[in-house]
Amino acid sequence: MHAAGMSLRMLSSARGFLILALATAAFRLWLAWALPITGDEAYFYYWGKWPDWGFYDHPPMVGWWLAVLQRAADAEWFLRLPSVLLPLVLAGATVAVLRRESPDAAWTAGAVLLLAPAQLWNVAITTDTPLAYFSFFSGLAFLRAVRDDDPRFYLLAGLLLGAALLSKYFAVLLAAAYAAFALSRPDRARLRALALIALAAAPAVA
The missing domain is CATH 1.20.930 (Transcription Elongation Factor S-II; Chain A)
Structure with missing residues (x-):
């Protein structure tokens, strides 16, 4: 119980949030490098090669993003950077919005966003x-x-x-x-x- 209480206090602090943000970012960057490209990503990759105003089953935004990224580099981990950074951006914005009302709750909410399985494990660019x-x-x-x-x-x-x-x-x-x-x-x-x-x-x- 004492250890659990310590962990919760750590998550509700700026220092704990920063440590967690760096650790999860490093893990997600490794995942982006280690995991093979998915079928959907391969499909969208070519949208970046030939961007358009729309495709038969999806609107065009991810193709536009990939077109810009592909001008800088073509490595899979690099093309996945928007997904890698997504939890950091959303968690940081959540903290910024909630800090005025309750700093402890803000850091905790940010930590929960970083640790949500859908955020932690998903690095595919789709x-x-x-x-x-x-x-x-x-x-x-x-x-x-x-x-x-x-x-x-x-x-x-x-x-x-x-x-x-x-x-x-x-x-x-x-x-x-x-x-x-x-x-x-x-x-x-x-x-x-x-x-x-x-x-x-x-x-x-x-």
């Missing part, structure tokens, strides 16, 4: 990679917009939603969540917010 980045930060922008009633953040949420829709069609569920928020109590402010989000996201689906 359509889910840009989807995760854009959906997460769209959600953060939306929460900031709701908190501050700031139209700029509604526009940012919409831009990021558009990028998420260009990553994977599954992002339509996030769009539905924004619509549900506005239409559950359709006052003027919420309808304006929905209009701003739709306006910013529209170029991605035009």
Whole structure:
């Protein structure tokens, strides 16, 4: 019990989070180097060789990312860097958002994100990679917009939603969540917010 308590206290500290972030990043970088390329990754690799505005079964974002990465290097571990760094980015952003309210809870939440099996073991670069980045930060922008009633953040949420829709069609569920928020109590402010989000996201689906 004492050891468990020590471990929990370590996870809820900045030092513990930093140690865990470095350790998991090193492990994930090794995985990216050691694991053979998957079938899906091989498929998307050629999207990077011949990027386009869309493909018959997926939107184009991961192909665009791979096109940029392939200009710098072609090693599998390098092409997987967006996936390798994903947990660090999401955990760091979570800590930054929550620290004002509860520093201990912020570090713990960040540690949980780093240790989640789906985050720890998945280093494949797929359509889910840009989807995760854009959906997460769209959600953060939306929460900031709701908190501050700031139209700029509604526009940012919409831009990021558009990028998420260009990553994977599954992002339509996030769009539905924004619509549900506005239409559950359709006052003027919420309808304006929905209009701003739709306006910013529209170029991605035009």
